[in-house]
Amino acid sequence: MAFLKKYRTLNSIGLGTILSLFVIIGWHNSQTDLESSLSDNVSNTAHLIVEQFRNAISEDVNKLKNLKKRLEITEGAYFDFWSKDASLLINQDSTLKLIEWIDDSGIIKRVEPYNENKEAIGLDITKLEYRYPEWSKAREDSTFNLTHWLELVQGDHAFLIDAPVYIDGQFKGTITAGIDPSYHFQDILHTFSEYHVQIQDEKGDIFYTFGDSAKTNSLQNFGTVKKIDIGDASKSTWTVTITPNHLFRKDNSTESNTFPLILALVLCGLVSISFFFGLKSLDAEKSLIKTNKKLRSLIDSSPLAICVINTEGIVTDFWNSAAEKMFGWQAEKVIGEHLPLINDDELKDFKTLINESLQEGGVKNKQIKKTRKDGTEGLFMLNIGMISGGEEMLVLIEDITEIKNYQQKIKKSLNEKEFLLTEIHHRVKNNLAIIVGLIDLQKDRISDERVIPILNETQSRIYSISGVHELLYQADDFTEISLAEYIDKLLDKLQQTYQGTERPVLISKEINSFGVNINQAVPLGLLINELITNSFKHAFSDTQIPKITLSIDQKDGYINIHYQDNGKGMSPQVFENKNSLGLNLIRTLIKQLNAEYKLDTDCESGFGLHLEFPVSQKGAHSNI
Structure with missing residues (x-):
């Protein structure tokens, strides 16, 4: 069974091939038997036709023999009635074209019918090379003689039969009849239109043809050739060729058996296909049973x-x-x-x-x-x-009973943690606000004016941190804050801290709305705080209309920041090497953000800084 399954296609083809071979062999044997039967039928028909031909010629010969005997018995007295009886025979038998008397010297003395053949009277046949040898042979052997198909002197064609006449043992001449057997043959063959018949004399000249010769080439294997021996002297032999034609093919076609062969081969193919699909169906059924067991096992487990x-x-x-x-x-x-x-x-x-x-x-x-x-x-x-x-x-x-119970526990725990985080951020913000308040109290007690700006800067830095916590405890998401909202509040606070009344600084901002996590929000707020503080303190001493421009956007996973003021500018050497708290903080925060930066220190356009750094996906608990 495994072999049938593995070689299903080959087995199906093999079965179809074997069945087809049996069908073809059986069909071939049937065709052979049929062709043999048809060939026998043709041969038997040909034999019957040839026998009728022979009988018809024999009748003509017998009629001639009867005239001969009358002359010999009457010792020539019958010549008085010869012409009348000869004319009567010709009228009765259309095969006889003429009857003539040739004397012992070879001269034609009498002929019937006279009018149509009078040109032959007096003809000396001893002078005819094609005629005399055969006539003299009949004279010498005392046997009947049949010539080949001749063209007569008086026109037309015929076979000449010579019957020698002897009276008292002396040769007196021959009764010679000209015959055209076509009329006899036509009467015999008029019911055999499915055959093509061709007759040749001993010299191979075709003197009679019957039937349509169309499509006889393909039926040559059914054709037959018969011989008819005529005459006692020359043993003349006619060759009769009988071949079936298209009418025979129509009535006895072996090609009609091709349809059963095709039908049988189609059935073999269908059996082969059915066998193939039967094996496939059996295999599919087993596979289905196996799959069903697997499915039930899977469902049960x-x-x-x-x-x-x-x-x-x-x-x-x-x-x-x-x-x-x-x-x-x-x-x-x-x-x-x-x-x-x-x-x-x-x-x-x-x-x-x-x-x-x-x-x-x-x-x-x-x-x-x-x-x-x-x-x-x-x-x-x-x-x-x-x-x-x-x-x-x-x-x-x-x-889902346990899952729901777990979900309720988790939700309760999550609510508790969210409340705790809100409270933590709130307390951090409040504590930072207390620190800022303490610094304000301390500023009131300080008389040295140089210290107050330092404390103001410290308060700004603290506020930049507390702003993050303020937004976090107000938000639903503790992992990130709205950067635009955060920067807006930070800038407002810085303007309140540093903005003077004599020359107010115009701050132009363009900040796209997106979220940033707490780990980047704090250093970013401190960085912007230091940049703006530095501009307020050092950039605008000689600037009539001070201006700060800040743009922030996010694209393709990167945050881009462009900061620009129109102050007196700063050389790259100062930005990168000066040891001051503000610049140290700026450089440190740039590294902390893992940012790439580019300086614009043209004195005519002021100080410019472009930053680009990747957005961090880490949560609030992570460290940058």
């Missing part, structure tokens, strides 16, 4: 409760181990009954659910609360899918 119900809500198949364990009812108690977890009061609603499933193609993720066999309640996730053309439905039920 599934952690989901699985069963099949009909449109009435009756369990028709399955009810796996998970269903037994989940609800407590055994399969043999369930199959054939309504779903046990649906009580009588809920049956109407359940059928309504089934109808909705039929209309909508199923039910997905429907939470239901049901009672188990032991009386305990549970939460379950119900899924229903259509099978068998909508006549049956596959039901999958998942016990």
Whole structure:
């Protein structure tokens, strides 16, 4: 069986080939027998035709013999009636064209019918090379003689039969008849139109043809050749060739047997194909049985409760181990009954659910609360899918009781953590605000004016940090803040701190709205704080209309910042090497952000800085 399965195609082709060979051999034998039968039929018909030809010629010869005997018996006295009887024979037999008397010297003395053949009277045949040898042979042997197909002196063609006449042992001459057997042959063959007949004399001259010769070439193998021996002297032999023609093919065609052969070969092919698909179907059936076992094994081992119900809500198949364990009812108690977890009061609603499933193609993720066999309640996730053309439905039920309990615990824990984080950020912001307030109190007690700007800078830096925590405890997401909102509040605070009334600084900003996590928000806020502080303190001493431009956007995973003021500018050497708190902080924060930067220190256009750094995906708990 494994061999049949492995070589299914080859076996099917082999079977079809063997059957086809048997059919072809049987058909060939049938064709051979049929052709042999047809060949025998043609041969028998030819024999019959030739015998009729021979009999017809014999009749003519016998008539001539009768005239001869009358002359010999009457010792020549019959010559007085010869012409009359000869004329009567010619009138009675259309085969006889003429009858003539040739004397012993070879001169034609009499001929009937006279008028049509009078040119022959007095003709000396001893002077005719094509005629005299045969005539003299009949004279010498005293036998009948038949010439080949001759053209007569008086016109037309005929065979001449010489019958020598002896009186008292002396040769007196010959009764010679000119015959054209075509009339006899025509009468014989008029019912054999399915044959082409051709007759040749001993010299090969064709003197008679009958029937249509169309399409005889393809039937040459059925043709036959017969011989007719005529005359006692020369033993003249006619060759008769009989070949079937297209009419014979029409009535006895062997090609008509090709259709049964084709039909039989087609049947062999169908048997081969049926055998192939039979093996394939058997293999598919085994595969289906194997797949069905696997499916049942998979269903039985599934952690989901699985069963099949009909449109009435009756369990028709399955009810796996998970269903037994989940609800407590055994399969043999369930199959054939309504779903046990649906009580009588809920049956109407359940059928309504089934109808909705039929209309909508199923039910997905429907939470239901049901009672188990032991009386305990549970939460379950119900899924229903259509099978068998909508006549049956596959039901999958998942016990989500524990999952729901876990979800409630997790939600409670998450709410507690969110409250705790909000409180932490709030307290950090408040504590930083207390520090800023303490610094304000300290500034009131300081008399040295050089210290107050330093404390102001410290307050700005603290505020840039506290601003982040303020936004975080106000937000729903503790991992990132809105950068645009953060920078707006930071700039407002800095303007309040440093903005003088004599020459107010115009701050132009273009900040796209996007989120940034806390680990990048704090250093970024400090960096912008230091840049603006540096511009307020050192850039605008000689600038009539001071201006600061800040643009921030995000593209392709990178944050781009361009900062520009129109102050007196700063050389690259100062920016990169000067040992001041502000510049040290700026350089440190650029490294902390992992940023690429480019300086624009043209004194005419002021100080410019372009930054680009990747967006960090780390959470609030991570470190940059």
